[in-house]
Amino acid sequence: MAFEENDVALDADQQMTADEEALLDELGIFGESRRKFLGQLGGVGLGALVLQVLAEEKALAFSDSETAYVAPAVENPVTVSFTVNGAKKSLELDSRMTLLDALRERLGLTGSKKGCDHGQCGACTVIIDGRRVLACLTLTAQCEAKSVTTIEGIAKGTDLHAIQTAFIKHDAFQCGFCTPGQICSAVALMQEAKNGEASYLTANVRQKTGALQLSDDEIRERMSGNLCRCGAYPNIVAAIREAHTGKATDPMAISQMEVHDATV
Ligand code: FES
Ligand code: FES
Known part of the structure; x- marks a missing residue:
């Protein structure tokens, strides 16, 4: 054979x-x-x-x-130098690149989430020079010489921010997708309250009041740009209230009426 x-x-x-x-x-x-x-x-x-x-x-x-993937040509290159979570960064990128894309795709900071990419959900919220902004509606080119803080920069090493601790204590998330934006927003909200900044619910915006003690309604109003598909709103409000007042809050004390209001 x-x-x-x-x-x-x-x-x-x-x-x-x-x-x-x-x-x-x-x-x-x-x-x-x-x-x-x-x-x-x-x-x-x-x-x-x-x-x-x-x-x-x-x-x-x-x-x-x-x-084969071909990286799109950078048509309008700009160099942007700014600080991200305390570290100096200098990026050459397309002048049309949003801050959210620069954070996620150029710097690997994927904590900020792309929910809608249209300024509607708040999942991309970061803090620039102390003010909360939507990274999906912010051009990186606008951030020259500014200081950006993302969810990755909220804790100091292993020391969590009071808001983060309260979110964990109050179970203020389910899937967690909205949580980075919620926390960045809440951290900036606490500073806004300390500065005595008015909101839509402030009765007299001309009145100088100093630091504000926020009611639950104020907290809801100020957090209304951050949506949560899981409906963790009552727990989010309880967590922010506790971090804001410094007093322990019983999550079970939230009435059914508040639960209903918070999810509207
Ligand atoms: S991703 Fe920016 S607001 Fe939704
Ligand atoms: S925890 Fe799931 S969207 Fe808010």
Whole structure:
């Protein structure tokens, strides 16, 4: 049987074209291995095999060139130097790149979430020079020489911010997707209250009041730009109230009416 296979192999070997020889050379099939390989081919023509392999290689090369990712050209490059979570950064990027994309795609800070990318959900909230902003509506080019704080920069090492501790205590999240934005917003909210800044619910915006003690309604109003699809609003309000007042809040003390109001 082995003798017959070798015979076939030798016959086929003798009839090989230059293309076929080149293919077997490329595949590293020489000498005895080549004879065995040709013997195993049996009645299948080597020419057909060569054509098939060449066609597959061509198809692969074609699909590679079709699907290979080509980074879009930076059409309007600008260099932006700013501080992110205390570290100086200098990025050359397209002048149209949003801060959210720069944080996530250029700096690897994926804590800020892209929920809607249209300024509607608050998942991308970060703090710039003490003010909360929506990173999806902010161009990175606007951040020259500014200081950006993301959720990754809220804690000091292993010391959590009071808001973070309160969120954990009050279970103020379920899936967690909105949480980075909620926490950044709440941290800035606490500073706004300390500064005595007015909100839509402030009765007299001309009155200088100093630091404000925020009611739950004030907290809800000031957090209304941060949506939570999981509906963790009562727990979020309880967490912010506790961090804001410094007094322990019983999450179970929130009435059903408040739960209803908070989710409207
Ligand atoms: S992702 Fe920015 S507001 Fe929704
Ligand atoms: S915890 Fe899921 S969206 Fe807010």
